[in-house]
Structure formats: C-alpha cells, structure tokens
Amino acid sequence: MAIRGSSPLLKTPLAANHEALGAKMVEFGGWLMPVQYTGILQEHQAVRTAAGVFDISHMGEFIISGAGAEAWLNTVLTNDIRAISPGHGQYTLMLNENGGVVDDLYVYRLEDQVYLAVVNASETDKDFEWLRERLVANVTLENVSKHYAGLALQGPRAEAVLRKVFDREIRHIRRNQLMTSQYKGESVLITRTGYTGEEGYEFFCPSASAVELWERVLAEGAPLGCAPAGLGARDTLRLEAAYPLYGHELSPTISPLEAGVGFFVNFDKPEHFVGKEALGGRRKAGVPRRSVAFEMSAPSAPPRAGYAVYADGEKVGVVTSGGVSPTLRKNIGLALINSAQARIGGQLEIEIREKRHPALMVRKPFYNNIRK
Numbered sequence: 416m417a418i419r420g421s422s423p424l425l426k427t428p429l430a431a432n433h434e435a436l437g438a439k440m441v442e443f444g445g446w447l448m449p450v451q452y453t454g455i456l457q458e459h460q461a462v463r464t465a466a467g468v469f470d471i472s473h474m475g476e477f478i479i480s481g482a483g484a485e486a487w488l489n490t491v492l493t494n495d496i497r498a499i500s501p502g503h504g505q506y507t508l509m510l511n512e513n514g515g516v517v518d519d520l521y522v523y524r525l526e527d528q529v530y531l532a533v534v535n536a537s538e539t540d541k542d543f544e545w546l547r548e549r550l551v552a553n554v555t556l557e558n559v560s561k562h563y564a565g566l567a568l569q570g571p572r573a574e575a576v577l578r579k580v581f582d583r584e585i586r587h588i589r590r591n592q593l594m595t596s597q598y599k600g601e602s603v604l605i606t607r608t609g610y611t612g613e614e615g616y617e618f619f620c621p622s623a624s625a626v627e628l629w630e631r632v633l634a635e636g637a638p639l640g641c642a643p644a645g646l647g648a649r650d651t652l653r654l655e656a657a658y659p660l661y662g663h664e665l666s667p668t669i670s671p672l673e674a675g676v677g678f679f680v681n682f683d684k685p686e687h688f689v690g691k692e693a694l695g696g697r698r699k700a701g702v703p704r705r706s707v708a709f710e711m712s713a714p715s716a717p718p719r720a721g722y723a724v725y726a727d728g729e730k731v732g733v734v735t736s737g738g739v740s741p742t743l744r745k746n747i748g749l750a751l752i753n754s755a756q757a758r759i760g761g762q763l764e765i766e767i768r769e770k771r772h773p774a775l776m777v778r779k780p781f782y783n784n785i786r787k
Contacts, residue, residue, distance in 0.1 A: 444537025465640030510690025612656030
C-alpha cells in the first residue's frame with residue numbers, strides 16, 4: 416500500500432475497479448486515486464465529445480440539521496442559504512477572519528431543516544473541525560463521508576447515459592437542483608452539477624452500492640462513448656472552464672474577491688458571517704490582486720503553477736494553474752496578478768525555464784458548454 420508519511424492512503428470503494436481497468440494510481444489529498452486510465456488526452460476528449468465518469472467518493476459529506484440550521488449556516492458560509500428551497504443547492508465558501516478561503520463547497524437543502532454539504536476531499540477533517548468549533552445549541556453537525564460514495568458523469572451525452580441507468584426521468588433537473596432516485600432499492604442523490612464546463616451530473620449513493628453503480632454506468636455508457644476518467648482529465652477540463660481549484664486559485668491567503676468568485680458572497684444577508692468585516696474592507700478599498708486567464712501568444716512549454724508573471728518588465732504575480740488545453744490546442748493558464756495590470760487584452764510575460772514568454776489576458780472561461 417502506498418504511504419503518506421506514517422499513515423496509509425485512504426481508498427474509495429472503487430479502488431479495485433480502477434486498478435482492474437489499468438489506472439495509474441497516485442496520492443491526492445491523502446487518498447489513492449486514479450490519475451488516468453488510457454491517457455489524459457483520450458479521457459478529456461471523451462468528456463468533451465461524449466461522456467466521462469469520475470470517482471468522487473473521496474469528497475467529504477456533512478449533514479447539518481436542526482431548527483437553527485439555516486441561520487447558523489449563514490454565519491459560517493458566504494452565500495445566502497435562504498435562497499435555496501428543498502431540492503436545490505448552491506456554491507458557497509467558508510472564510511477565515513481575514514477574508515481568506517478555508518474551503519469552497521456545495522450546500523444542498525434536502526428538507527426544510529436538513530442540509531448536505533459536499534467539501535473538498537483534502538479539507539474534510541479540517542472543515543468539520545472548523546464548523547464544529549462554531550456549532551450552536553440548536554444545530555446538529557454529522558460527518559457522513561464514510562457512508563457515501565460519489566460519481567460525476569459529465570459530457571454532452573451524460574443525460575442519455577443517466578437515463579439508461581435510472582428508471583426515473585431526469586431531464587427536468589435544472590442546474591444546481593437535486594433529486595432522489597432509486598437504484599436497486601437504495602436512495603441515490605442526483606445533482607446537476609460538475610467541474611468540467613460540460614453538462615453533467617454528480618450523484619451520491621451508499622458506499623456499498625458504489626461498485627455496482629460504477630459498473631452499470633460504464634456498461635450502459637460504453638455504446639454512447641462514455642469512458643472512465645481520472646484526475647488528470649478532471650484538471651485539464653476544469654482549467655478550460657476556468658474553475659478555481661482550492662490550494663491554487665483559492666487559499667487561506669486568497670480572498671473570493673481576488674479569485675473572481677465574489678458573486679458567491681452575499682454582503683446583504685442579515686447574519687454576520689465569518690470574514691465579512693475583512694472582506695468588506697477589501698471590497699471598499701479595492702482588491703490589490705485579481706485572478707486572470709491568459710493564453711500563451713507564441714510556442715512555449717506549458718505554463719505551470721508557481722511560475723512568475725511579468726508586465727512591463729516587472730514581476731506582477733504568479734501562475735496559479737496552467738497547462739495545455741486539449742480542446743483549444745493552446746497553452747493556457749490562470750494567474751493572480753496586481754489589479755493594476757489585470758485587464759482583458761493586456762500583455763503579460765510568463766517566466767518558463769528562466770525565459771520570459773509572451774501571453775495575452777483573455778476572458779474567462781476558455782470553454783463552456785453548459786446550458787443556462
């Protein structure tokens with residue numbers, strides 16, 4: 416077994432399936448996960464042209480319930496929980512007192528006073544402790560991550576595959592909506608969300624049902640071009656969609672305003688949320704840095720996270736994510752730079768292997784195929 420420090424890596428219920436499919440397994444956030452099966456490019460193209468299925472069982476799940484759940488969640492999250500009715504969800508963030516990001520997550524209202532929070536795998540334990548420390552008397556917080564497995568089915572044929580797997584009609588699910596279906600007598604939560612820039616779904620089932628559901632999705636999806644996809648394709652897909660990745664575009668020292676996700680911060684809700692004062696002060700004064708998208712203007716090696724960014728001969732920031740776009744066939748990236756230089760159409764230079772290469776700032780996202 417692979418080792419991370421002195422602790423064995425965690426495995427999802429599908430680990431043996433990945434290995435049987437010939438997946439290359441790597442450490443990711445304390446988990447042993449598939450980075451690729453047949454190849455990142457092939458898996459990326461499968462999602463863009465047909466469908467791909469990802470194992471997201473490493474994600475963390477919390478149940479929050481109680482008479483005070485709505486009001487309490489509004490004190491620890493940036494978005495307004497009052498805006499979601501049962502069967503709907505929203506993207507939101509947890510902030511520290513300085514306005515930096517503790518984590519980004521999705522919250523779904525299952526019932527009037529019952530919520531499901533889906534958090535990043537590597538942050539699950541930290542997030543749970545952070546929330547537990549702020550818990551109030553009329554709210555219950557449970558970490559149910561061990562009881563759930565998750566799959567993400569993404570691509571233009573994702574809906575067709577899902578209709579073959581589940582008996583219920585799912586065409587009516589709207590973006591960020593949630594429904595409960597049945598698979599072999601077990602409840603499965605299906606949401607129209609994803610991290611690829613394509614139409615798609617994420618669904619969560621009991622851990623014991625994960626293997627059979629995974630195999631069913633692949634069997635039903637194969638005639639439609641659906642293929643298993645790993646972390647490598649997940650990253651190239653999300654980069655093309657310009658979605659932020661925690662630890663890169665979002666971190667305890669990068670605020671939502673700097674990361675370009677300020678839309679998910681509701682300053683007008685009545686509850687005072689953690690980090691509001693610091694973030695409000697930055698909004699009033701103007702943020703010093705902004706996340707921008709760029710394309711390399713000339714042939715070069717791919718830009719990578721950590722590479723220095725220059726404008727007018729001076730260092731103005733750093734690449735937070737970068738690589739080759741299989742869809743656009745260009746080298747692209749996201750960078751956190753001084754606000755004064757952040758403008759669409761502006762020129763940058765990316766330092767790659769001690770040489771500076773020209774880049775052009777462009778509008779986000781690089782790619783988007785999601786219906787409104």
